[in-house]
Amino acid sequence: MRQLQLPAYEFNEEENQFRKEVRAFLHEEREKGTFKTHADSWLSGYSSEFSSLLGEKGWVGITFPKEYGGQDKSYIYRYIITEELLAVGAPVASHWFADRQSGPLLLKFGTEEQKNFFIPQIAKGECFFSIGLSEPNSGSDLGSLQTTAEKVNGGWLVNGMKTWTSGAHHSHYMITLCRTSPRQEEKKHAGMSQLIIDLKSDGVTIRPIQFLTGEHHFNEVFLENVFVPDNRIVGEVGNGWAQGMTELAFERSGPERILSTYPLLEEAIKILKENKDHSGLAIIAGLVARMWSLRNLSIGIANLLQEGKDVNLAAALVKDLGNEFEQYVAEVVRLLIPTMPDKEAEVTYSRLLAESILHGPGFTLRGGTTEILRGIVAKGVVSA
Amino acid sequence: MSEMKEFIMDSTEKILRNLSTKEIRESFEEGDWASSLWDTCEEAGLTLLGISEEQGGVGGDFEDVLGVLYLMGKYAAPVPLLEVLSANAVLASQGMEFGDKKRVIHFIGEAELERIERIPFARYVEQVVVIKKEGETAALALLDLSEADVKHHENLAAEPRDSVNINAALNWISLPESYEEMKEKDLLETAAGKSAQMTGAMEAVLNLSVFYSKERKQFGRPLHKFQAIQHHLTSMAGEYAAAYSTLQVVAASYEKPYFPQYVAMMKTELSKQANTVAKAAHQLHAGIGMTYEHELHHFTRRLWAWRDEAGNETYWTNRLAELYMAEDHDIWEQITHVKGDRVHAGFTI
Ligand SMILES: Cc1cc2nc3c(=O)[nH]c(=O)nc-3n(C[C@H](O)[C@H](O)[C@H](O)COP(=O)(O)OP(=O)(O)OC[C@H]3O[C@@H](n4cnc5c(N)ncnc54)[C@H](O)[C@@H]3O)c2cc1C
Numbered sequence: 150m151r152q153l154q155l156p157a158y159e160f161n162e163e164e165n166q167f168r169k170e171v172r173a174f175l176h177e178e179r180e181k182g183t184f185k186t187h188a189d190s191w192l193s194g195y196s197s198e199f200s201s202l203l204g205e206k207g208w209v210g211i212t213f214p215k216e217y218g219g220q221d222k223s224y225i226y227r228y229i230i231t232e233e234l235l236a237v238g239a240p241v242a243s244h245w246f247a248d249r250q251s252g253p254l255l256l257k258f259g260t261e262e263q264k265n266f267f268i269p270q271i272a273k274g275e276c277f278f279s280i281g282l283s284e285p286n287s288g289s290d291l292g293s294l295q296t297t298a299e300k301v302n303g304g305w306l307v308n309g310m311k312t313w314t315s316g317a318h319h320s321h322y323m324i325t326l327c328r329t330s331p332r333q334e335e336k337k338h339a340g341m342s343q344l345i346i347d348l349k350s351d352g353v354t355i356r357p358i359q360f361l362t363g364e365h366h367f368n369e370v371f372l373e374n375v376f377v378p379d380n381r382i383v384g385e386v387g388n389g390w391a392q393g394m395t396e397l398a399f400e401r402s403g404p405e406r407i408l409s410t411y412p413l414l415e416e417a418i419k420i421l422k423e424n425k426d427h428s429g430l431a432i433i434a435g436l437v438a439r440m441w442s443l444r445n446l447s448i449g450i451a452n453l454l455q456e457g458k459d460v461n462l463a464a465a466l467v468k469d470l471g472n473e474f475e476q477y478v479a480e481v482v483r484l485l486i487p488t489m490p491d492k493e494a495e496v497t498y499s500r501l502l503a504e505s506i507l508h509g510p511g512f513t514l515r516g517g518t519t520e521i522l523r524g525i526v527a528k529g530v531v532s533a
Numbered sequence: 534m535s536e537m538k539e540f541i542m543d544s545t546e547k548i549l550r551n552l553s554t555k556e557i558r559e560s561f562e563e564g565d566w567a568s569s570l571w572d573t574c575e576e577a578g579l580t581l582l583g584i585s586e587e588q589g590g591v592g593g594d595f596e597d598v599l600g601v602l603y604l605m606g607k608y609a610a611p612v613p614l615l616e617v618l619s620a621n622a623v624l625a626s627q628g629m630e631f632g633d634k635k636r637v638i639h640f641i642g643e644a645e646l647e648r649i650e651r652i653p654f655a656r657y658v659e660q661v662v663v664i665k666k667e668g669e670t671a672a673l674a675l676l677d678l679s680e681a682d683v684k685h686h687e688n689l690a691a692e693p694r695d696s697v698n699i700n701a702a703l704n705w706i707s708l709p710e711s712y713e714e715m716k717e718k719d720l721l722e723t724a725a726g727k728s729a730q731m732t733g734a735m736e737a738v739l740n741l742s743v744f745y746s747k748e749r750k751q752f753g754r755p756l757h758k759f760q761a762i763q764h765h766l767t768s769m770a771g772e773y774a775a776a777y778s779t780l781q782v783v784a785a786s787y788e789k790p791y792f793p794q795y796v797a798m799m800k801t802e803l804s805k806q807a808n809t810v811a812k813a814a815h816q817l818h819a820g821i822g823m824t825y826e827h828e829l830h831h832f833t834r835r836l837w838a839w840r841d842e843a844g845n846e847t848y849w850t851n852r853l854a855e856l857y858m859a860e861d862h863d864i865w866e867q868i869t870h871v872k873g874d875r876v877h878a879g880f881t882i
Contacts, residue, residue, distance in 0.1 A: 150736065150739060150740065150743075150770070150773070153770060153773055153774040153777060154774075154777050155774065155777065155778045155781070156778075156781055157778065157781035157782040157784070157785045159782075159785055160869075160870075165870065165871050168869060168871045169871055172871065232869075236865050414864075415864060415865065418857065418864055421857075422857065422858060425858065427851075427854050427855070427858065428854070430853075430854035430857045430858065431847075431850040431851045431853070431854040432850070433854075433857070434798075434801065434849075434850035434851075434853035434854050434857065435801060435805065435846060435850050437798065437853070437864055437868070438797075438798035438799075438801040438802045438805075438849075438850070438853070439802060439805075440868070441779075441798050441802075441868055442775045442776070442778075442779045442798070442799070442802045443775055444868070445775065445778040445779045445781075445782045446774055446775045446778040446779075448778075449778045449781070462770075463774055466767070466770060466771040466774050466775075469767060469771060470771045470772075470775065520760065522767070523760075523763050523764045523766075523767040524760065524763055526763075526766070526767040526770055526771070527757060527762075527763030527764075527766040527767055528763075529770075530739070530743050530766055530767075530770050531743055531746065531747060531757045531766070533743075
C-alpha cells in the first residue's frame with residue numbers, strides 16, 4: 150500500500166546544529182524564568198512577548214520566503230523548532246496557527262498585497278490568527294455551516310457565528326470559512342469561501358467560553374454585518390473548501406499531535422530515575438518506543454510535504470495514533486507515580502499530570518475527531 | 534531507494550509471488566520443505582546478501598537485507614532466510630567457508646550442552662554453527678545435523694524450532710572476538726530482521742482485510758461501509774504505516790552508534806502492535822478468518838510467533854530501562870541525537 154510507505158528522513162549536520170541552537174536558547178530562557186513548562190502549551194500557552202522573541206530569532210514562519218520576512222528554510226527546520234518548543238512546553242499558542250497554516254495558506258492562495266501585508270508581520274511573531282470553522286450547528290459536518298457572506302459594494306457583509314475558536318481573544322485575524330452562495334444538497338462543499346476577518350472590526354463580538362479547567366482558551370465569535378473588503382478574500386470565491394483541504398496535512402501531521410503531554414513524560418522519567426525504579430522505567434520505555442515510532446512517520450510526512458507530495462492519508466494516521474498516545478501517557482504515569490493531580494500544585498509532576506488529564510479529551514476532538522479521521526483513512530485505504 | 538535495492542526488491546517479490554503461495558505454505562506445514570522457493574532464493578543470491586564480494590558474498594548492505602526480509606514476511610515465506618543469512622554473515626566474517634551448506638546459528642554461553650533447543654528449521658538445514666563462550670572470547674564449532682537426533686518442535690506459525698541432541702564431540706575453533714559482542718550483534722540483527730518480517734506480515738494482513746471488507750457484504754452493504762469496521766481498517770493502516778517508516782529509519786542507521794537503541798525500540802513496538810493488527814484483522818474477517826482454509830492465519834500466526842522471538846517487549850524495555858538509569862542519559866537527547874552542544878554519540882545498551 151504505497152501511500153502508507155514513507156521513506157526515512159535523516160537530519161543532516163546543519164540541521165542538528167540548528168536544533169542545538171534552538172534547544173540552548175529555550176533552556177536559557179526557561180532558566181531565566183521567561184516561561185514555565187506546561188503540557189499542551191500550543192493550545193493554552195499564550196505569550197505575545199515570547200512569540201515576538203521567537204520572531205526576532207527568525208523562528209516564526211521560518212519556511213516563508215525571504216522576500217516576505219521569512220528564512221526560506223525547509224519544513225524540516227520548522228519541524229525542529231516546533232518539536233523543541235513542545236518538548237519544553239513553551240508558550241507558543243499565540244502564533245501557532247499563523248505559523249502552521251494561515252501563513253502557508255496566504256502564501257499559496259493569497260494576493261501579492263495580502264502576502265506583503267500579512268506575511269512579514271506573522272514572521273515577526275506579531276500577527277496572530279485564529280481558525281473560524283466550527284459553528285454551533287456544524288462541528289464535524291462543516292458542509293452544513295451557516296455563516297454567510299453577502300456581496301456588497303467593495304466587499305462582503307458577514308453574518309453568523311463561530312464557536313470553539315481557540316485564541317480569538319488574542320488573535321488579530323480569523324480565517325473564516327463561510328457560505329458565499331447558497332447550499333446545494335448534492336454539492337454541499339461548493340460555494341464556500343475563506344475570508345480574513347479583522348477581529349477588531351465593527352460587528353465582531355468575542356465571548357469567552359470557559360474551558361473545563363476554568364481557563365479561557367476558546368471563544369464564541371459573533372459576526373453581525375461585519376464588513377470584509379474585497380481584498381480580504383483568500384484565493385477564489387467559492388473555492389474555500391478546497392483551499393482549506395490543503396492545510397490539512399500541515400494541521401494533522403505535526404509534532405503537536407504526538408507531544409502535547411511530552412513534558413509530563415519527561416518529568417515522570419526524572420522521578421523514576423531518582424527513585425531507581427527500574428520496572429517503572431521499563432514501562433516508560435514502551436511509551437518512548439511508541440513516541441519514536443510515530444515520530445518517524447511524522448517526520449517522513451514533513452519531508453514529503455517539502456516535496457509537495459499528497460500525504461493526507463498518512464497525516465490523518467499521525468493525528469489519530471498520536472492523539473491516542475498523548476492521552477495514554479497520563480494514564481500510564483499516574484499509576485507509576487501516584488499523586489493527587491493538581492493544576493495549581495507547586496510540584497511540577499502533579500501540575501503537568503493535572504493539565505494532561507484535563508486537556509486530554511480535547512486532543513482527539515480538535516482538528517477533526519477520531520471518528521471522522523478513521524472514516525477518512527478507511528475510505529483512503531479502500532480506494533487505494 | 535538505490536537502483537540496486539529496487540532491483541533486488543522487484544526480483545525478490547516476483548520470486549515470492551510465484552513460489553510462496555498459500556498452497557506451498559500449506560504443504561510446508563504438512564512437512565514438505567519448500568525446495569523450489571529455497572533453491573530459487575539461493576540462485577538469486579539472497580542467501581549471500583549483505584556479505585561483500587571480497588568475502589564471497591553478493592554485496593548489498595543491511596538495508597537491502599531488511600528490504601528482502603520485509604518481503605519474506607509479506608509473503609510468509611516458509612524458509613529460514615534470516616537465520617541462514619545470520620550464520621553466513623558470521624562465517625564470512627571469520628573467513629570460513631559458507632554458502633555450500635544450509636546452516637543456522639546458535640549461541641550457547643559457557644555451558645557444555647548436550648542438547649540445544651529451538652533451532653530454526655533444524656530438520657531441513659545441514660549444520661548448526663554453534664558459538665560458545667570461552668573465557669572472554671568465543672569459540673565456534675560446526676554441528677552436523679545429518680546424523681544428529683532432531684526432535685520436531687514448532688512455533689505458533691508451525692515454523693520448525695527443533696531440538697537437537699549433541700551426540701558427537703565438537704571441534705572447537707577459538708575466535709579472537711568477544712562472545713558477548715558477537716552474540717549482541719547477532720541478536721540486534723535478528724531482532725531487526727524479525728521486525729522487518731513483521732512489518733511485511735502487517736502489510737499482508739492489511740491488504741487481506743481491505744480486500745475482504747470490499748468483497749463481503751452484510752445488511753446489503755460491503756463491510757467497509759460500517760464505521761466499526763472502518764476503525765479496524767484504520768488501526769491496521771496506522772500500525773503498518775508507523776512500522777514501515779520506522780523500518781526505513783532503522784535500516785538507515787545500521788552503521789550508526791544508535792542502531793542498538795533503534796532496534797530495541799522497533800522490536801518493542803512491533804511486538805506490542807503485532808496483536809493490535811492481528812486482532813483487528815480477525816475481528817473484521819470473523820468466522821472465515823478462523824478457518825485453516827483462509828490464509829489470514831499464515832500471517833497472524835507469524836506475528837504472534839515472531840513477537841516473542843529475538844526479544845519481546847519485556848526483554849527490550851528492560852534493556853532500555855537500564856540505559857535510562859544512567860546518570861547522564863536524557864530521553865529527548867536520545868530521540869533526537871542532539872546532546873547539549875554536540876551531536877550525540879549514541880548509547881550502548
Ligand atoms: C480544545 C479545542 C479547541 C478547538 N479549537 C477550534 C478552533 O480554533 N477553531 C474551530 O473552528 N474549531 C475548534 N474546535 C472545534 C473542533 O474542531 C470540534 O469540536 C470538532 O470538529 C467536533 O465538532 P463538535 O464538537 O461539534 O462535535 P460533533 O461533530 O457534534 O460530534 C459529536 C460526536 O459525534 C461524532 N460524530 C460526528 N459525526 C460523525 C460521523 N459522521 N460519524 C461518526 N461519528 C460522528 C464525533 O466524532 C463526536 O464523537 C476546537 C475543539 C476543541 C476541543
